[in-house]
Amino acid sequence: MSKIxxxxxxxxxxxxxxxFATSWLLPPFLLASLRLLLSLYAFATISTIFAWDDSHRLAITSRQSFSYFTNLTYWGLAFYFLFAALHTFSYxxxxxxxxxGWPRPLQAAHAVFYTTVVTFPFLVTLVFWAVLYRHPFPVVEEWWSNISQHALNSLFALFEILLPRTSPPPPLHIVCLVILLACYLALAYIxxxxxxxxxxxxxxxxKGSGRVIGYCFGILIASCIIFGIVWGVIWLRNLATQRLGLEGKFAVQRRKVDGLDVREEDVEMVEMQEESK
Known part of the structure; x- marks a missing residue:
C-alpha cells in the first residue's frame, strides 16, 4: 500500500x-482568509437555498438536493475551502x-480532494450551460443560486489553480475522478x-439507451480533457512563477539550524531548491 x-x-x-498552504503571490494569512471567505460564501449559499425552499413550501426540493451532482460538488467546494483555510492558518x-501531521491516507484524500475541486466545477458549468439551461429563470433568487452554483463555482476552482503553489495533480488522479463519476452514476439510478x-x-x-451512453461517455471524455487542461495550467503557473523569481510567500518563523537562528522561510527556500533538483 505504501508504494501507491x-x-x-x-x-x-x-x-x-x-x-498546499502557500501562494506565490499572497502571504499565508491572506490566502487563508480568502479561502475561509469562499467557504463561508458557499455555505451561506447552501443555507439560503434551503431556507428559500422551505419558505416557499419546497422542502422536498431540499431533501432531493443530494441527488444532484451540482449540489454535491458545491458542498465539496464549501468543505474544501474550509479545511484548506484551517491548514493555511495553522501554517x-x-x-x-x-x-x-495527518496520517498518509488522509493526506492522499486531501490531494484527491484538491483535484476534484479544480476539475469538477468546470464540468458542472459546462454541462449546465451547454446542456441543461433552456430559458431565463423566473425569479431573482433562482438567478443568484444558479450563478453561484454554475458560474462562481468555476471561479472558485480557478482561484485554487492560479494562486496557491500546488503541484500539478498526479495522472493517477484521473482514475479517482472516473471512480467518483461512476459512483455518482450509480447514485442517480438509485x-x-x-x-x-x-x-x-x-x-x-x-429516451434511448444510446443517448444515455453517449452523454455518459461525453462527460467522461470532457472530464479527462478538463483534467489535462488544469494540469497544464498549473504546470505553466509553476514554470512562470519560478522563471520570474516568485518562489512563494512563506510564514516567517525562527528555528535553529546548525546552531544558528534563521527564519523559517529561508529554510523552506533551501528545501524547495533541493526538491526541484
Missing part, C-alpha cells in the same frame, strides 16, 4: 515546502501546516429506484 502513496501525490515527507501561525425521478433527464434510458 507517491502515485497519489503523497511522497514522504509529504509536501515539504507546504505547497501561517506555526510554520507547519496542520495537513503535514435515486430513480427509490424516489422515482432521474436527477438529469439525459440519464433516462426510456
Amino acid at each position: 502513496y507517491p502515485l497519489l501525490g503523497v511522497p514522504s515527507p509529504f509536501d515539504p515546502t507546504s505547497r 501561517a501561525r506555526t510554520g507547519k501546516a496542520w495537513l503535514g 435515486t430513480h429506484a427509490t424516489e422515482g425521478f432521474y436527477p438529469y433527464s439525459f440519464l433516462d434510458p426510456s
Whole structure:
C-alpha cells in the first residue's frame, strides 16, 4: 500500500515546502482568509437555498438536493475551502501546516480532494450551460443560486489553480475522478429506484439507451480533457512563477539550524531548491 502513496501525490515527507498552504503571490494569512471567505460564501449559499425552499413550501426540493451532482460538488467546494483555510492558518501561525501531521491516507484524500475541486466545477458549468439551461429563470433568487452554483463555482476552482503553489495533480488522479463519476452514476439510478425521478433527464434510458451512453461517455471524455487542461495550467503557473523569481510567500518563523537562528522561510527556500533538483 505504501508504494501507491507517491502515485497519489503523497511522497514522504509529504509536501515539504507546504505547497498546499502557500501562494506565490499572497502571504499565508491572506490566502487563508480568502479561502475561509469562499467557504463561508458557499455555505451561506447552501443555507439560503434551503431556507428559500422551505419558505416557499419546497422542502422536498431540499431533501432531493443530494441527488444532484451540482449540489454535491458545491458542498465539496464549501468543505474544501474550509479545511484548506484551517491548514493555511495553522501554517501561517506555526510554520507547519496542520495537513503535514495527518496520517498518509488522509493526506492522499486531501490531494484527491484538491483535484476534484479544480476539475469538477468546470464540468458542472459546462454541462449546465451547454446542456441543461433552456430559458431565463423566473425569479431573482433562482438567478443568484444558479450563478453561484454554475458560474462562481468555476471561479472558485480557478482561484485554487492560479494562486496557491500546488503541484500539478498526479495522472493517477484521473482514475479517482472516473471512480467518483461512476459512483455518482450509480447514485442517480438509485435515486430513480427509490424516489422515482432521474436527477438529469439525459440519464433516462426510456429516451434511448444510446443517448444515455453517449452523454455518459461525453462527460467522461470532457472530464479527462478538463483534467489535462488544469494540469497544464498549473504546470505553466509553476514554470512562470519560478522563471520570474516568485518562489512563494512563506510564514516567517525562527528555528535553529546548525546552531544558528534563521527564519523559517529561508529554510523552506533551501528545501524547495533541493526538491526541484
